Amino acid sequence: MGLKVNNISKSFKKVNALEQVTFHIKPGELFGLIGPDGAGKTTLFRILTTLLIADKGSATVAGYDVLKDYKSIRNNVGYMPGKFSLYQDLTIEENLTFFATIFGTTIEENYNLIEDIYVQIEPFKNRRAGKLSGGMKQKLALCCALIHKPKVLFLDEPTTGVDPVSRKEFWDMLKRLQTKGITMLVSTPYMDEAALCDRIALIQEGKILEIDTPKSIVKHYPKPIYNVTANNTYKVITSLNMYPFNHSVYPFGEHVHYTDKRDSFNIKELHNYLEQNGLKNITIQKTKATIEDTFMELAR
Amino acid sequence: MKRFIGFVKKEFYHIFRDKRSLFILFGMPIAQILLFGFAITNEINNVDIAILDHSKDATTKEIINKISASHYFSINQIIEKESDIEPIFKKGKVKAVLSFEKDFSKKLITQNHSNIQVITDATDPNTANTISNYVNAILQIYLKEQNKNHTSAYQIIAQTRMVYNPELKSVYMFVPGVMTMILMLVSAMMTSISITREKELGTMEILLVSPIKPFQVVIGKVFPYIFLSIINAITIILLSLFIFKMPIQGSLFLLGLESVLFIITSLALGILISTISATQQTAMMISLMGLMLPVILLSGFIFPITSMPVPMQIISNIIPAKWFIIIIKGIMLKGVGLQFIWKETLILLIMTTFFIGLSIKKYKIRLE
Amino acid sequence: MFGDFIAVNAINFEVKKGEIFGFLGANGAGKTTAIKMLIGISHPTSGNATIAGFDIYKNTEDIKKNIGYMSQKFALYDDLTVRENITFFGGIYGLSRKRIKEKSTTLIKELGLEDVSKNLVGSLPLGWKQKIAFSVALLHDPKIVFLDEPTGGVDPITRRQFWEMIYKAAHQGTTIFVTTHYMDEAEYCDRVSIMVNGKIEALNTPKKLKSQFNVESMNDVFLNLARG
Numbered sequence: 001m002g003l004k005v006n007n008i009s010k011s012f013k014k015v016n017a018l019e020q021v022t023f024h025i026k027p028g029e030l031f032g033l034i035g036p037d038g039a040g041k042t043t044l045f046r047i048l049t050t051l052l053i054a055d056k057g058s059a060t061v062a063g064y065d066v067l068k069d070y071k072s073i074r075n076n077v078g079y080m081p082g083k084f085s086l087y088q089d090l091t092i093e094e095n096l097t098f099f100a101t102i103f104g105t106t107i108e109e110n111y112n113l114i115e116d117i118y119v120q121i122e123p124f125k126n127r128r129a130g131k132l133s134g135g136m137k138q139k140l141a142l143c144c145a146l147i148h149k150p151k152v153l154f155l156d157e158p159t160t161g162v163d164p165v166s167r168k169e170f171w172d173m174l175k176r177l178q179t180k181g182i183t184m185l186v187s188t189p190y191m192d193e194a195a196l197c198d199r200i201a202l203i204q205e206g207k208i209l210e211i212d213t214p215k216s217i218v219k220h221y222p223k224p225i226y227n228v229t230a231n232n233t234y235k236v237i238t239s240l241n242m243y244p245f246n247h248s249v250y251p252f253g254e255h256v257h258y259t260d261k262r263d264s265f266n267i268k269e270l271h272n273y274l275e276q277n278g279l280k281n282i283t284i285q286k287t288k289a290t291i292e293d294t295f296m297e298l299a300r
Numbered sequence: 301m302k303r304f305i306g307f308v309k310k311e312f313y314h315i316f317r318d319k320r321s322l323f324i325l326f327g328m329p330i331a332q333i334l335l336f337g338f339a340i341t342n343e344i345n346n347v348d349i350a351i352l353d354h355s356k357d358a359t360t361k362e363i364i365n366k367i368s369a370s371h372y373f374s375i376n377q378i379i380e381k382e383s384d385i386e387p388i389f390k391k392g393k394v395k396a397v398l399s400f401e402k403d404f405s406k407k408l409i410t411q412n413h414s415n416i417q418v419i420t421d422a423t424d425p426n427t428a429n430t431i432s433n434y435v436n437a438i439l440q441i442y443l444k445e446q447n448k449n450h451t452s453a454y455q456i457i458a459q460t461r462m463v464y465n466p467e468l469k470s471v472y473m474f475v476p477g478v479m480t481m482i483l484m485l486v487s488a489m490m491t492s493i494s495i496t497r498e499k500e501l502g503t504m505e506i507l508l509v510s511p512i513k514p515f516q517v518v519i520g521k522v523f524p525y526i527f528l529s530i531i532n533a534i535t536i537i538l539l540s541l542f543i544f545k546m547p548i549q550g551s552l553f554l555l556g557l558e559s560v561l562f563i564i565t566s567l568a569l570g571i572l573i574s575t576i577s578a579t580q581q582t583a584m585m586i587s588l589m590g591l592m593l594p595v596i597l598l599s600g601f602i603f604p605i606t607s608m609p610v611p612m613q614i615i616s617n618i619i620p621a622k623w624f625i626i627i628i629k630g631i632m633l634k635g636v637g638l639q640f641i642w643k644e645t646l647i648l649l650i651m652t653t654f655f656i657g658l659s660i661k662k663y664k665i666r667l668e
Numbered sequence: 669m670f671g672d673f674i675a676v677n678a679i680n681f682e683v684k685k686g687e688i689f690g691f692l693g694a695n696g697a698g699k700t701t702a703i704k705m706l707i708g709i710s711h712p713t714s715g716n717a718t719i720a721g722f723d724i725y726k727n728t729e730d731i732k733k734n735i736g737y738m739s740q741k742f743a744l745y746d747d748l749t750v751r752e753n754i755t756f757f758g759g760i761y762g763l764s765r766k767r768i769k770e771k772s773t774t775l776i777k778e779l780g781l782e783d784v785s786k787n788l789v790g791s792l793p794l795g796w797k798q799k800i801a802f803s804v805a806l807l808h809d810p811k812i813v814f815l816d817e818p819t820g821g822v823d824p825i826t827r828r829q830f831w832e833m834i835y836k837a838a839h840q841g842t843t844i845f846v847t848t849h850y851m852d853e854a855e856y857c858d859r860v861s862i863m864v865n866g867k868i869e870a871l872n873t874p875k876k877l878k879s880q881f882n883v884e885s886m887n888d889v890f891l892n893l894a895r896g
Contacts, residue, residue, distance in 0.1 A: 036823030037794050049509045051667040070665075071511070079509045085502035089317045090310065101306030102512040144506075160821065163694030163849050164887050165894045189821050192852065192887065204823060234835035250828045251835070253855025253886075254875055296824050 001027040001063055002183055003048070003152060008057035010043055010206075017043040018206045021057070025185060025199075030178050032197030032214075033187040034291070040206040041187040042082055045156045048185070049079045062151040062183070075103075078150035080141050082157040088130030092121055092140055095129055096147060103148035110149045113180060117173055118143050135166030142173065146182075153177070155186045159193065171196050191292040202295050209298040214291060221289035221297060223247060224265070227255040230279040239277040243270070250296060257293060258284075303512050307520035314494065315524055325490070329482045329532045333539045336474040347431060348376040350394045352385065355404040363416075366442050367398070372434050389421050396420045396431045475540045476628040477601035479533060480621045483559065484566050484595050486529050489587035491570030495521055496583040499574075505667070514663055522567045529563045549635025555628065558641075561648055562624040566591075568655035569620075575662040595621040623647050679868050681861055685811075688834060688844040690857030690874075692886075694894065698866040699847045703814060706845075707735055720811040720843075733761070736805035739816035743801030746790030750781055753789055754804060761808035775803045795826030802833055812843040820850050831856050851887040860886070862893055869893045 003025040010018040018040045025031045033041050046052040048061055050070035058065065064072045086095050096118075100107050111118075121139050124132065129140060138158060145153060155174075159167040171193065174184060186197065194200045195214045202209040202217070210217055230236045236256050240249040247259040258270075267284050274282050316322060349367075353360050368375045376394050379385070385397050399417040401407070407414040418435050420428035495518075498504040507517055537555070540546040548555070569591065577583040596602060598612060599621035605613055616622050623644040630636040630644075638645070679702065683689040693699045704710035706719055708728035716723070722730045744753045751772055758768035776785045779799055789797060798818060805813050815834075819827045834856070838844050846857060854860050854874060861871040870877055870893055874886055881892045 036826075037821035039823070046505075046667060049505075051505060051508055053666065074509055075511045077509065079506060081502050081505050083502040085506050087310070087314070087501070087503060090313055094310070094313060098306060098310045099506075099510075102303050102507070102510050104303060104511060161849075163894070164851055164890045165694065168891060190852075191824065192885070232839075234832075234839040237832055237835060250825075251831050251856065253852070254873075292824050296828075299823070299825060 001151065002029065003031075003059075003061050003185065005044075005048070005059045006057055008044070008047060008054045008059055010040075010047060010052065010054050010056075016206050018047075018054070021203075021206070021208055023201050023208065023211050025183060027183055028178065028181050030174060030184045030186065030196075030198045032194050032200040033185065033203055034189075034191060034194045034200050034295070035187070035203035036189050038205075039203045041203060042156055043206075044203075045079075045081075045154050045185070045187065049077060049154055050074060075148075076151045078145035078148070078153040080145045080153075080155045080158055082160065084137050084141060086129045086137070086141055086144060089128060091126050091128055092132070093125040095140060096143055099144040100147045105148050107147065110147060113149055113177075114143045114146050116176065117146075134162050135169065138162055138166060138170060139173075142170075146177070150182065152183045152185070155184065157187050157189065159188060159190065167193070191290065191295065194291045200291075202291075202298060204295075204299045209295065218289045218291060218294050221294050223259040225287050225289050225293060226258045226260075226265075226267070226270075227252075227285045227287045228258050228270075228274075228283070229255050230274060230282045232279060235277065235279055236274070239274055239279065243273060248297070248300075250293075252290075252292075255287075257287070304516050304520055307512065307516060308523050311494070311520060311524045315528070321490075325486060325528060326532070326535075328485070329478070329536050330539065332478045332482065333475070333536055334543075336478055346371060346374045347396070347427070348394045349373050349396045349398060349431075350377050350379050350385075350388055351375055352379050352382070352397055352399040354402040355400055355406075357403075357405040359405040359408060360400045363400075363439070363442060364398075367435070367438055370434075370438060372438075385419060392421075394421075395427060396435070398435065475536065475544075475546055476625050476632060477599075479536045479559075479628065480562070480599065480601065480624050481592070481595050482532050482536065483529050483563055484591055484621060485587075486532055487525055487563050487566030488570035488573065488591050489584065490528075491522055491525050491567055492573035492577065492583040492587055493580050494525075495571065495574035496577050496580045500579050508666065514665055515660075518571055518659075518663065522571065525567060525570075526560075526563055529566075530560070533559045533563075546632070548632050550631035550637065554638060555631045558624070558627050558631065558645065558648075561645070561652065562620070562627075565620050565624075565648055565652040565655065568652055568659060571659040572655055572662065575659060575664070594619045598622065599625050601625060620648060620651050623651075679863075679866075681868065681871055683812075683843055683845060683859075685843055686838050686841045688838050688846065688856065688858045690854045690860035691845060691847040691863070692849065692851070692854050692860055692890065693847075693863030694849055698863055699849075702863075703816070703847055707737065707814060708732060733808070734811045736808070736810035736813040737816075738801045738805040738813070738818060740798075740818060740820055744789045744797060744804065747788060749788055750776065750785045750792075750800060753800070754807065757804045758807050763808060771807055775800075775807075779803065793826075795822045795830070798822055799826070799830055799833065802830065806837060806842065810842065812845060813837065815844065815846045817848045817850060817853070818846065819853055820848070851885065851890055854886040862890060864894055 005021055005023050008018055008021045009016070021040075021044060023031075033044065035041055043052065047054050048059055048066060050066055050073050053067065058067075060066065061073050062076050064076070066073060087098070090098065096107055100109075117139050121132075121136050121143070124136065129137065132140065142158070145155075159170055162170070174186065175196070178184065188194070197214060199211065199213050200217065201211045210220060212220070228236055228240065233251065233254070233256065237249060237251060240246055240256060240258055245261050245265075247261045248257070250257045271282055271284055351364055353364070364375070367373050377388070379388065379397070382399075385399075388394055388397070397419040399419060401415045401417075404414045416435075416439065418432045420431050498507065537548070541548065570587075573583055573586050573590070577586055598605075598608075598616040598619050600616070601621070605616050605622065608616065627641045627644045627648070630641045691699060691702070701710065705712050705724060706717060708719075708724050708731045711725065716725070718724065719731045720734045722734065724731065745756070748756065754772040754775060755768055758771060763771065776782060779796075781796070781800070784792060789800070792800075802815070802818065805815075819830050822830065834844055846853060848854065857874065859871065859873050860877065861868045863869070870889070872880070877889045878884070878886065881889050883889055883892065
């Protein structure tokens with residue numbers, strides 16, 4: 001059970017979409033695939049949901065081989081593609097009934113699984129899907145993907161383009177589903193959502209950079225990171241970029257994250273340097289690496 | 301089976317909720333039939349004609365008077381020689397020229413028959429046909445009057461000569477043509493658009509990642525359109541029967557069977573189009589360019605196939621609509637049975653099998 | 669008025685020259701409506717506004733000459749090359765041929781695109797496209813640039829390069845107006861306004877907003893506001 005991906009490679013024309021991707025997901029795990037657009041997340045989802053065939057490598061989903069047992073996989077997985085993929089001209093209820101029917105089940109049969117999500121949209125059940133807000137569409141899509149009680153649930157960027165409130169609600173729903181024993185693979189470009197997964201894989205340009213729990217993955221960060229601020233962020237960035245000892249300089253919201261090449265780094269020295277560059281109200285503080293720092297360090 | 305019924309139900313929701321398409325779907329056949337029907341009238345009134353009288357005797361004068369007395373024709377001019385005919389047609393002043401042969405009266409008396417040539421401008425074939433019928437009718441009335449007074453029966457033979465478009469099309473030709481076009485449009489274009497819409501929406505991905513079988517998707521898509529096409533075919537036949545009093549000579553049952561065959565041919569084509577197009581727009585373009593234009597231009601619906609250049613005639617053979625038009629023309633207008641159209645039917649059957657086979661082969665169970 | 673609800677209720681704010689101003693709100697909160705009014709393609713039911721000193725009722729043509737616009741949905745033509753895109757947009761804004769040539773050469777050099785300047789834009793990675801699009805929006809030296817969700821989905825490193833470009837433009841005096849519902853983009857702005865149901869519910873620096881609600885991130889500020 002769970003999911004096993006071994007050395008999967010896939011290319012389109014000249015572009016390598018996936019290169020030697022390997023990871024295993026334990027049954028009941030909530031696994032995150034974190035990476036920007038074009039990293040190969042959707043291609044990987046399509047291979048695992050039997051929509052595409054990999055050039056190389058093998059994979060099993062819930063114990064079934066993606067190539068040989070594709071029919072069994074289609075009976076046992078739920079898939080929510082990145083694009084909203086329901087019938088806009090059908091109502092909430094009609095969409096759900098339709099998907100229940102083609103999976104050979106009924107809404108009543110697995111109602112307990114979707115109940116706490118469905119009650120939120122049930123008041124609008126006669127409204128057409130095309131007229132729903134982003135958050136409601138997403139809840140409906142999740143209901144449709146769950147209606148046949150899948151063993152594994154694939155969610156491709158479910159929170160892209162959704163406002164923060166709906167995003168939070170959505171992750172709460174996933175956490176509750178997890179208690180029902182469903183294995184989940186979720187992809188997202190948001191680094192802050194990574195923390196909500198059991199384990200994450202960082203992916204860029206078709207390659208897995210690192211796989212670990214969100215807590216441990218930041219421990220791989222090799223250097224101390226300093227938060228630098230001053231009265232003019234642009235000047236901070238340009239000054240730090242010119243500083244001969246910099247290892248990395250990344251704006252991070254109102255701060256700039258700075259790492260130094262040397263093992264013995266002196267805050268005072270940098271402070272002076274920035275002052276010489278005409279900056280005022282300078283603060284330099286040690287800070288903890290985030291998943292995004294780790295991602296950038298690995299992707300360099 | 302439950303899955304299939306669920307799928308078909310969903311398809312009907314799509315069709316009935318898209319009010320605009322629904323209106324086009326059912327409005328178009330009615331509009332087209334009425335348009336073609338009323339544009340082609342078989343009534344004529346004060347049509348300008350010219351007279352070329354080579355004998356100028358009493359009989360010809362009488363006939364000319366009869367013709368000019370009727371409100372159907374008005375004599376625009378009298379011409380003197382054969383070579384004048386062409387220029388006045390070219391100027392478009394007259395629709396027909398009546399040419400009386402030399403020694404008209406004498407021949408009528410000595411040989412009991414003489415000839416009138418009715419030369420018509422058949423660029424407007426329906427009018428041309430009607431004109432020659434009316435001239436004939438006037439001549440018959442005249443002869444009946446004359447023959448009362450004579451013991452031996454005279455005969456005046458009106459020879460009709462059509463210029464510019466010798467292959468005259470039937471007045472009712474538009475019914476088979478419109479029917480072919482509508483069935484093609486509804487069956488092929490609508491199915492191809494409805495399948496590509498699922499691709500564009502992304503719902504095809506979900507359908508593929510579900511236990512529903514590809515052939516169930518295809519049949520489920522096609523089923524509602526068979527139903528709609530049959531309704532359209534019936535509408536067209538009823539309209540032509542009751543509004544235009546078009547006689548259907550052959551068996552209605554055979555007509556129905558052949559129509560269903562053609563509907564299936566078109567649906568198979570529609571599925572084929574949808575397998576090669578990724579968007580609704582492409583599907584629509586291919587349907588219009590690849591199906592509608594050939595049906596209109598090359599099937600013999602508007603332009604007679606025999607007057608096409610040879611390469612076009614050869615190309616027209618691969619157009620299913622051509623064969624269907626021959627079939628329904630045969631059944632509707634000539635009243636022939638299967639023994640006369642089995643060849644065309646067989647060709648359609650082979651084409652259909654080929655298209656279905658190709659679509660099944662091309663149908664993807666995955667995304668690429 | 670849009671149907672039976674008011675997309676944008678009386679909103680008041682001022683953006684300073686050279687400021688990076690974040691205009692935040694959920695989908696359907698009225699962001700697009702407000703932007704359309706500001707760039708002069710839609711008129712407010714009531715109220716007034718000036719953009720770069722120009723009145724949005726009277727001087728719409730002047731406004732168009734003095735603003736730049738870039739959105740994630742439409743930025744450049746995929747079927748034109750990098751250079752063709754630059755030339756095209758330069759032409760639209762009435763730059764002389766010589767100036768276009770100079771500008772495109774420096775722009776391509778600054779972005780390090782010498783090798784791909786003859787490639788179709790469609791073949792480039794998303795992050796590159798966004799950087800080119802931003803430079804193109806700045807081509808005619810506008811006083812204000814409107815950016816609509818400029819870095820959604822872009823990889824973290826490219827995103828930072830993008831923000832460095834924005835900082836630079838602002839530093840040189842261009843006012844930057846960013847609309848987004850990605851709260852991490854909000855963190856980079858000098859000041860942000862948060863719109864809920866057509867009303868501006870908060871307007872301050874990200875730092876002050878975070879301390880006001882006593883939370884760690886703009887995301888949490890938003891969650892607090894949206895829940896009322």
